[in-house]
Structure formats: structure tokens, C-alpha cells
Amino acid sequence: MFRYPTRLANARSSQHDSPPKLGRRAGREISTIQQVSGQSSVKTVPRRTPPVLEFHSSAKWKSYFEASKANTKLIVIDFTASWCVPCRFMEPVINEFAAKYTDVEFTKIDVDELMDVAQEFGVQAMPTLVLIKKGRVIDKVTGVRKEELQKKIEKHRTSYIGA
Amino acid sequence: MAGFEGFEKRLELNFSGDDPAAVAEGQDLGLRRLSFESLEKVLRAVQCTVVSAVANHYFDAYVLSESSLFVYPTKIIIKTCGTTQLLKSIRPLLSYAAEMGLILCGCRYTRGSFIFPNSQPYPHTSFRDEVNYLESKLPNTLIYRKATVMDSTDSDHHQWHVFTASDGTHFMSDEFYTVEVCMTELDPVLAGKFFRRLNCKYSGDIDGKEMTEITGIGDIIPNAIICDYGFDPCGYSMNGVDVDRYSTIHVTPEEGFSYASFEMVGPGFDGLGEVLKKVAKVFRPGTLSVATTSAGREVWTRVKSALEPTGLKCRSVAADEFPAVGSVVFQTFTTRRN
Numbered sequence: 001m002f003r004y005p006t007r008l009a010n011a012r013s014s015q016h017d018s019p020p021k022l023g024r025r026a027g028r029e030i031s032t033i034q035q036v037s038g039q040s041s042v043k044t045v046p047r048r049t050p051p052v053l054e055f056h057s058s059a060k061w062k063s064y065f066e067a068s069k070a071n072t073k074l075i076v077i078d079f080t081a082s083w084c085v086p087c088r089f090m091e092p093v094i095n096e097f098a099a100k101y102t103d104v105e106f107t108k109i110d111v112d113e114l115m116d117v118a119q120e121f122g123v124q125a126m127p128t129l130v131l132i133k134k135g136r137v138i139d140k141v142t143g144v145r146k147e148e149l150q151k152k153i154e155k156h157r158t159s160y161i162g163a
Numbered sequence: 164m165a166g167f168e169g170f171e172k173r174l175e176l177n178f179s180g181d182d183p184a185a186v187a188e189g190q191d192l193g194l195r196r197l198s199f200e201s202l203e204k205v206l207r208a209v210q211c212t213v214v215s216a217v218a219n220h221y222f223d224a225y226v227l228s229e230s231s232l233f234v235y236p237t238k239i240i241i242k243t244c245g246t247t248q249l250l251k252s253i254r255p256l257l258s259y260a261a262e263m264g265l266i267l268c269g270c271r272y273t274r275g276s277f278i279f280p281n282s283q284p285y286p287h288t289s290f291r292d293e294v295n296y297l298e299s300k301l302p303n304t305l306i307y308r309k310a311t312v313m314d315s316t317d318s319d320h321h322q323w324h325v326f327t328a329s330d331g332t333h334f335m336s337d338e339f340y341t342v343e344v345c346m347t348e349l350d351p352v353l354a355g356k357f358f359r360r361l362n363c364k365y366s367g368d369i370d371g372k373e374m375t376e377i378t379g380i381g382d383i384i385p386n387a388i389i390c391d392y393g394f395d396p397c398g399y400s401m402n403g404v405d406v407d408r409y410s411t412i413h414v415t416p417e418e419g420f421s422y423a424s425f426e427m428v429g430p431g432f433d434g435l436g437e438v439l440k441k442v443a444k445v446f447r448p449g450t451l452s453v454a455t456t457s458a459g460r461e462v463w464t465r466v467k468s469a470l471e472p473t474g475l476k477c478r479s480v481a482a483d484e485f486p487a488v489g490s491v492v493f494q495t496f497t498t499r500r501n
Contacts, residue, residue, distance in 0.1 A: 083192055085234075086216030086223050088199045125219045125388050125404060143217035143390040145368040 069135035169415035169422025177269035193236030221407040307486035329487035340458035348449025354416035436469030
């Protein structure tokens with residue numbers, strides 16, 4: 001039985017000289033960094049898109065975290081490290097979601113800068129995305145996993161947290 | 164007619180830097196400083212892409228469209244299947260490493276026997292071509308070299324191809340060993356779990372997670388952080404990250420050319436025998452081969468006693484010594500019905 005080759009979800013012809021190879025392995029390529037200019041960890045975003053909030057001091061994080069307990073907003077914390085290359089694959093995903101899910105707050109913490117916070121949330125690998133609501137951890141994604149993160153954001157952005 | 168080639172080619176490159184002490188203490192990232200742009204260029208040469216990734220304090224692990232990539236400060240391991248031209252990664256890698264002040268001190272290339280050898284592009288057209296290509300790309304400082312095909316006496320005549328090269332300074336640690344397991348003729352019902360469910364939205368990492376759970380793969384190395392992916396319409400890959408050790412599984416489930424691989428760095432929490440028993444249970448293959456590299460006698464002699472109770476009978480054992488890595492032992496098993 002002849003199986004027709006499955007094309008990759010994203011067109012790769014612009015990036016590769018050779019045609020898509022025969023084979024049934026179609027994996028969706030992570031949004032490529034080639035589209036992101038510059039190398040700052042927070043991409044320069046158009047004015048109307050909510051930014052990803054970066055925290056560089058434990059004190060600032062603590063006060064933000066305490067304040068967040070007063071409302072039911074979903075907060076996504078992106079734990080990364082400046083030297084973490086896999087984390088770079090997640091950046092465009094976070095920026096995309098920050099633009100799309102405007103009712104969700106996206107934050108970013110460097111595990112070396114805020115070691116105590118990273119330890120508090122049990123971060124052992126990067127990137128780790130922690131979803132919190134009213135000061136409680138309600139979900140977690142470890143590694144560059146776009147679909148799983150999207151599913152969890154959509155699930156929790158409007159879910160009710162009981163008393 | 165050719166189907167998808169599950170059998171992988173595995174390339175490991177070992178480097179030394181200006182300041183080995185800094186690397187040993189974890190202060191120098193070494194190869195992990197390779198930017199994602201450079202990594203993408205290397206992978207483009209090999210014709211595969213990153214579909215998922217994770218990092219911890221010891222190494223970076225990438226799931227690729229055609230298997231896996233592991234980047235340690237002084238070691239890089241690429242394992243690819245299908246018709247990828249793995250060896251074409253050598254030139255760009257050596258070039259980027261040199262820019263970072265890293266010198267190649269050791270190389271290891273291994274693979275089993277292709278199911279569809281005629282579908283492989285140059286230089287994977289034959290082991291001779293592969294070795295000649297490797298020889299031409301490696302620096303002259305790697306003066307100790309050996310290429311051997313380790314034979315088996317099973318009915319399919321599975322062979323294990325090994326090439327290692329060393330400059331004499333690098334030696335595999337006494338502590339760690341690697342295990343490369345290749346399986347064919349997977350139990351069709353178990354292999355069926357690696358097909359995407361119908362009418363399912365494109366969701367590779369979610370499907371991967373489900374496959375990990377329903378097949379019991381998640382229990383093979385319980386402490387590992389798993390990065391998994393389910394391909395469309397079928398196929399599965401996973402990397403396990405356990406402190407400084409990786410494990411990796413890749414599955415081609417289609418009947419007629421079904422294949423699964425399992426690789427790990429040991430020693431782990433459980434003995435090798437326990438791990439192999441679980442692997443055999445997940446796939447119930449008709450044939451299974453185990454190649455251990457740098458493993459002591461007390462490790463590889465346990466393989467047979469662990470696997471035979473699962474219904475796999477040992478058909479052959481071959482052992483040889485190679486530069487830098489020490490002993491490679493290649494054992495083949497088939498079910499009694501074969």
C-alpha cells in the first residue's frame with residue numbers, strides 16, 4: 001500500500017534548498033526564530049499588544065504575586081535562563097499567546113536572577129511555564145510544548161477557582 | 164516499495180576546550196553556547212528540524228522531526244532516522260566549535276542494519292562510504308581510528324556498525340555507559356497506540372504525552388522529565404532528562420517495517436536489566452538488539468537474564484574494543500517463534 005508523503009504543516013521550502021523529504025514524519029516546526037529580529041529576550045512589540053512582564057527582583061515579584069490574589073486573572077510565568085537555547089524556541093510562542101490572550105497576564109522570570117522564586121515553584125528544567133490563579137499553581141508545562149500550553153491557557157483562562 | 168526507515172544513525176562528537184576545569188565545574192557552557200541560528204543551520208544540513216526542546220543545568224535535549232539531539236558542554240549527540248544525511252552535520256559543527264575555542268578529541272558513529280538500504284542517500288549508501296566520508300572530515304589529530312561491523316547469527320542478520328576515532332586524550336568515563344536498543348516486528352496491537360487518533364486537531368505534543376502514558380513509556384525511567392511528540396499520521400519520539408543523563412525512544416509503528424529504538428545513559432536509578440524488561444514489555448518486538456558501549460562485564464552480562472523471561476531468546480553475542488570508548492558488546496535476541 002503506497003502512502004503519500006505527508007507535508008510538514010509549515011511550508012519549509014523558503015528555508016530549505018531540498019524538497020520536502022518522502023516520509024510520514026510530519027512534525028510541526030516550532031515557530032522559527034528567523035522571524036524574530038534582534039536578540040533581546042523581550043521582543044519589541046507593537047504598541048497595542050500587552051507586553052510580557054519581566055521581573056528582575058524578588059521584592060517586585062512578591063508584591064505582584066500578592067496583588068494577583070485579589071483577582072481571578074490567569075497568570076502564566078515563563079521560567080527561563082539567559083543561556084538556555086531551548087528557551088529561545090518558546091519566545092515567539094509566548095509573544096504570540098500574549099497578543100492573542102489579552103485577558104491573561106504573561107510574565108517572565110530568569111531562574112538565575114530569581115533563584116529563590118524558581119526554587120519555590122520547583123523549576124528543574126527550562127523552559128517551565130507555570131499557570132497561577134489567585135496565588136495558586138493550577139497547571140504547569142515543562143519544555144517547549146506549544147499545543148499543550150495553548151490547551152491549558154484556554155482551559156484555565158475562564159475557569160472558576162473555588163474558595 | 165520502501166517504507167519509512169526507522170533505523171537511526173547516531174553520531175557523537177567529543178570536544179575539549181581551553182579551560183577544561185571551568186567546564187567540569189559547570190561554569191563554562193561550551194557547546195551549549197551554540198546559538199539556535201547555528202543549530203538550525205546544522206540541522207538544515209541534515210534535513211531535520213526541532214519540534215520540541217527542554218534544558219536543565221547539565222544539557223539541552225531536542226526532539227527533532229527525525230529523532231533527537233543532545234548538547235552537553237563538551238559533547239554533542241545527534242541521532243536521526245529516515246533518509247537524513249547525518250554525517251553532513253560534521254563540517255558545520257566542527258566549524259562552530261572551533262569559533263568557540265573547542266577542539267574535537269573524539270568521535271563515535273554507530274548504526275544497525277537499514278531495513279531499506281537502497282533508499283539511503285550518500286554517504287549512507289554503505290558503511291564503507293560512511294567510513295570514508297568520516298575519515299575525510301575528521302582532523303588528523305584523531306590518530307586512533309577503528310571501523311568494525313559486528314555480526315550476529317540471527318535469521319535477519321542484523322549487524323552493528325561501529326566507527327570510533329580519538330586523539331588519545333579523551334576517554335569515556337569509567338562511570339557512564341550507553342545502551343542502544345533496536346527493535347523490529349513490534350506487536351501490532353501495541354504499535355497501534357502510536358497512531359494519532361482520528362478526527363484529532365493537529366496537536367503533536369499533546370498526543371505525544373498521551374502515547375507516553377497509555378503505553379507505559381513514562382514508567383520506564385520514572386524520575387525523568389519527558390519531552391514527547393506524536394507525529395502525523397503516526398510515529399512517536401521522546402527524550403527523557405534525568406539530571407545529567409538522557410534517554411530517548413523513537414517509534415515507527417507501521418506494520419511491515421515497524422521499528423522502535425531505546426537509548427539511555429547508565430547507570431540509572433534502576434539496573435539495566437529492569438529497564439530493558441520494561442522496554443520489551445512496551446513493544447513486545449519479534450527481534451531486539453542491545454549494544455552497550457563502555458559498560459563493564461557486570462552490566463552487559465545481565466542483559467540476557469533480564470530479557471529471556473520476556474520470551475526473547477539470545478541468538479548471538481559479539482564484543483570488541485574501540486579507541487576511547489572501550490568495549491562495545493552487541494547482543495541479539497529474537498522470540499522463540501522466529
